[in-house]
Amino acid sequence: MKATILIRPKSGILDPQGLAVETGLGHLGFNVQNAHVGRLVELDVSANDEADARAQIERMCEQLLANPLIESYEIVVEAAA
Amino acid sequence: MKATILIRPKSGILDPQGLAVETGLGHLGFNVQNAHVGRLVELDVSANDEADARAQIERMCEQLLANPLIESYEIVVEAAA
Numbered sequence: 001m002k003a004t005i006l007i008r009p010k011s012g013i014l015d016p017q018g019l020a021v022e023t024g025l026g027h028l029g030f031n032v033q034n035a036h037v038g039r040l041v042e043l044d045v046s047a048n049d050e051a052d053a054r055a056q057i058e059r060m061c062e063q064l065l066a067n068p069l070i071e072s073y074e075i076v077v078e079a080a081a
Numbered sequence: 082m083k084a085t086i087l088i089r090p091k092s093g094i095l096d097p098q099g100l101a102v103e104t105g106l107g108h109l110g111f112n113v114q115n116a117h118v119g120r121l122v123e124l125d126v127s128a129n130d131e132a133d134a135r136a137q138i139e140r141m142c143e144q145l146l147a148n149p150l151i152e153s154y155e156i157v158v159e160a161a162a
Contacts, residue, residue, distance in 0.1 A: 006121055007121070008121065008123070021122060021124070021145070021146065022124070024145050025124075025141055025145060028141070028144055028145060030126070030137060030140075030141055031126065031127040032124045032125060032126050032127075032141075033124070033125040034123075034124060034125045035122065035123070035124040036122070036123045036124070037120060037121070037122050038120070038121040038122075038123070039118060039119070039120060039121060040087055040088070040089065040118070040119040040120060040121045041102060041116065041117070041118050041119075042089070042115070042116070042117045042119070043102070043103070043106075043113045043114070043115060043116040043117070044113060044114040044115045045111070045112065045113050046112040046113075056111060059111075060106055060109070060111055060113075063109055064102070064105050064106060064109060065102065
């Protein structure tokens with residue numbers, strides 16, 4: 001089952017990559033605000049159904065993929081082709 | 082105008098972060114394949130309409146956000162609230 005995990009810095013947490021992107025784009029002449037940089041993880045997981053896949057991925061996020069202290073995550077599970 | 086940019090390693094390009102995630106999750110007992118790690122950029126851009134926003138963000142990707150040699154990007158523009 002194909003899944004996409006979007007990992008974002010929690011609001012209020014310092015996001016130096018986001019600041020660098022915002023500053024860099026400003027120097028290039030673009031007018032942008034509120035830039036934030038996170039991570040995108042895509043993977044295929046063996047699961048019985050969508051609920052199982054989602055539960056497994058939540059455990060993956062807590063154990064390895066994200067730092068729950070400073071990052072939030074959003075899980076999108078796509079039905080198997 | 083709020084926009085999300087998904088930046089992924091192109092297929093066929095070595096993705097060491099993806100391999101590390103796949104190996105790490107395997108060691109934790111998860112059964113996953115085809116793990117890939119990319120970047121997620123979210124920002125607000127000043128634009129007249131969606132087409133303008135998309136054109137600006139394509140230029141941002143080419144100039145700063147992505148490395149077009151090894152990364153592909155997907156732009157999602159949300160209508161302003």
